[in-house]
Amino acid sequence: MPKLIIDDIEVEVPAGTSVLEAARSVGITIPHFCYHPALAIAAACRLCAVKMLDGPVKGIQMSCALPAQDGMVVSTTDPDALKMRKLVIEWLMINHPHDCPVCDEGGECLLQDFTIAGGHGIRRYQGKKRTHVNQYLGEGIYHEMNRCIQCYRCVRFYQEYAGGTDFGVTGCAGRVYFGRFDDGPLESPFSGNLVDICPTGVFTDKTGRFRARYWDYQYAPSICPHCSAGCNLSPQAYHREVIKIVARRNDEVNGWFICDRARFDKSDLNDPLRPRQALVDGSPVEWEAALNALATRLREFVQSHGADSLALVGSTRLSLEAGILLAELAARYKGVRLCYFIDPAEAQLSLSKVEWVPAGMAASQAELREADFIAILPCDLMEESPMIALAIRQAFVKGAKVYLVAPHLTALNLERLPFQVQVVPELADVPLGEAKRGIVVAGAGFADLKGLEAVPTGVKFVLLQPGPNSFGAALLAREYRAVPLREAIASGKVKGILALETDLPEELRQGLTFFAAADWRNNGAAEPASVFLPTSAWAETGGTWINYEGRAQRYRQAYKTGLPLRGLPARYYGSQEAEPPAHPPRVHRAVAPGGDTRSAWMLVAELIFKLTGEPAAEPYAGKWAPLKHIDPEGPGMRLPAELLAG
Known part of the structure; x- marks a missing residue:
């Protein structure tokens, strides 16, 4: 590995590491705008100048584009380097509008940081500023072209990384313009990442425009709830409302980016009609009163109808902690029907996919980005999990061969895919035997798992699940011998249901003697329930979800719940x-107001105490103990073999 000296500090880094990244590895920040670890090198902004004092290269060099080499002696504080960086900043600020007080990027703007750090504070230029006309780019992104510093990050991400074609750069020299040919919504389902990747305020989140400053937000590490990929993000809240959702880096999962659904779909969280009031027989009561009523009615129901007439129902969006405690509650009443799925087919499919994960057979998004052969079984990836499609694009750009197994193309829109595919009628037509890093991708509804047994040894799988914690629900169902709700109801004995964060079909509530529910979504469960308890949403509480690959990830409470x-x-x-x-x-x-809610796991723990007089057990005990110390800010943890084996 190359050894070099940066500001009198000896550094040893892997081959291919840039001088900029080598400096960062020892805590030295070299100012930069155009450089981004996920993008190809452009060396466009000229701000990362350093002075090479000795070695194979000498003089002023751009550290982002210079690979570290043995014998290099680098100075980031040399007067020549400092002067060049200061002049670059002054040149960039000549046409900048200086509108920081009304810019939503204020407080998290690299241009602000490096302008101050470079010592530039007085404008010498007295001429007329260059100005641009902004464009309408849709309801998610606001465009303010006058703030642009021509770093080219936006177009490099949009075209090269995400594969978009309706956004680019026009003009020349100092008159370049980043936008669309005509006004209109950006077509890429990853366009929201322009907000994060732009180092200034050219692209800002229109849904949170003029709402708060960076230092006003409450935020925490969290996980996307919209599919089973488990992408990392951070909801940013102000006055008990999620204003923005931003991507959070996890190199093993989503890398630096998230899809637009994850970024902009916060309607459930901010729904003013979300159930936030505990109800007993439709009348508002305090939380404690509703919990007491629920405990009393559950006890009376079991005494009158027997424990086998009661079903405790979880879901694929319920946290792992709540699911474990729900099983403990069921264990206190012998015969109670424990359910984590509604339909038998979905339950069996999720469990079958779990059984394919052991022995390293599941591929992460990071592995997908490095694959050389990829076979996609029939599914609409752009609808089911756009980030999986984005990971496949990275492999495609690096030369991977991508095949789509599609006997019938009528239901598949190939134009939406951000990569090119070769269509084949059968999986056997894909030459996976030639692959060194082959991966087969299947959607949540793919059920022909036996057909995958002929896949050559060494090929890995991305088997998507229908919900953010379907993998965890399947593990719990297997561990505690749970049954799907429809199967339990079909037995004819179930007369009462306690539904915990479950989207229960209306027909399954017909003919029940007792129905109680706890949820945070506005899904109509509050009205028919004899007892209803509002729970805290995923951004308002902490918990654990397990994604499709068997990676357990912890999310934290970003803000306190309330209206x-x-x-x-x-x-x-x-x-x-x-x-x-x-x-x-x-x-x-x-x-x-509206803040009297509880996490689902806390609700179950309190209910166990009310019913039995004994405190609930620690969720992460015994078999689940390895998951107790997962770092919410880390990469998560692949489940150990003893948890996967059953």
């Missing part, structure tokens, strides 16, 4: 007016 300050119906303020009043109620209280 947001905007968009609430008038009835939340005790008003009968058609429009909400201009200010929330001026009532002194310890808990925010």
Whole structure:
């Protein structure tokens, strides 16, 4: 490995590492705009200048484009390097509008940071500034072209990394323009990443425009709930409302980016009609009163109808902690039907896919990005899991051969895929035997797992699941011998249901003697339930989900739950007016309005204590103990063999 000296510090780095990254590895930050670890080198901004004092290269060099070599002596503080960086900043600021007070990037802007760090503070240029006309790029992204510093990050990501074709650069010299040929929504399902990747405020999140500054937000590491890929993100909340969702780097999973669904789909979280009030027989009560009523009615129901008439129902979006405690509650009443799935087919399919994961057969997104042969079984990847499609594109750009197994193409829209595929009628037509890093990708609905047994040894699999924690639900169902709800109801004995964060079909509630529910989604469960308890949403609590590859990841509470300050119906303020009043109620209280909720796992733990008088056991004990110390800010943990084996 190359050994070099940077600012009198000896550094040894892997071959191919740039001088900029070598400096970063020992805590030295070299200013840069165009460089990004996920993108190809452009050396466009000229800000990362360093002075090579000795070695195979000498003089002023761009550290982002210079590979580290043996014998290099690098200075990041040499007067010549400092002067060049200061002049580059001054040149970039000549046409900048200086609108930091009204820019949503304020507080998290690299241009701000490096301008101050470079010592530039006085404008010498007295001429007229260059100006541009902004474009409409859709409802997710706001365009402010006058702030552009021509780093080319946006177009490099959009075209080269994401494969988009409707956004690019036009013009020349100092008159370049980054946008579309005509106004219109950006077509790429990854366009929201322009917000994160732009080092200034050219692209900002329109859905959170003028709402708060970076230092106003409450945020924490979290996981995307929209598919089983388990992409890492961070919800940013202000006044109990999620204003923005940004990508969070995890090199083993999503890398640096997320899809637009993960970034912009926060309607469930911010829904003003979300159930936030505990109800007993439709009447609002305090949380403790509703919990007592639930415990009493459960006890009376079991005494009258028997434990085998009660079904405790979880779901594929329920946290692993809540699922474990739900099984403990079921164990306290012998005969209770424990369910983590609604339909038998979905339950069997999820469990079958879990059984394919041991022995390193599941491929992560990081492995998918490095594959050389990829076979995609019939599915709509851009709908099911866009980030899996983005990972396949990275492999395709590096030369991987991508095949689509599609006997019938009528249901597949190949134009949406950000890579080219060779269509074959059967999986046997894909030459996986030639692969060194072959991977087979299947959608959540793919059920012909036996057909995969003929795949050559060494080929790995991406077997998507229908929900963010379907893998965990399947593990729990196998461990605790749970049954699908439809199967339990078909026995004719189930007369009562306690549904925990479950989207229960209406027909399954017909004919029940007892129905109670706990949820945070506005899915209609509160109205028919005799007892309803509002739970905290995924961004408002902590927990663990397991993605399709068997990687357990922890998410943390980003903000405290409660009614947001905007968009609430008038009835939340005790008003009968058609429009909400201009200010929330001026009532002194310890808990925010609508903040009397609990995490699902906490609800079950409290219910166990109410019913038995004994505290609930630690969820991560015994078999589940290895998952206790997962770092929410780390890469997660591949499940050990003893958990996967069953």
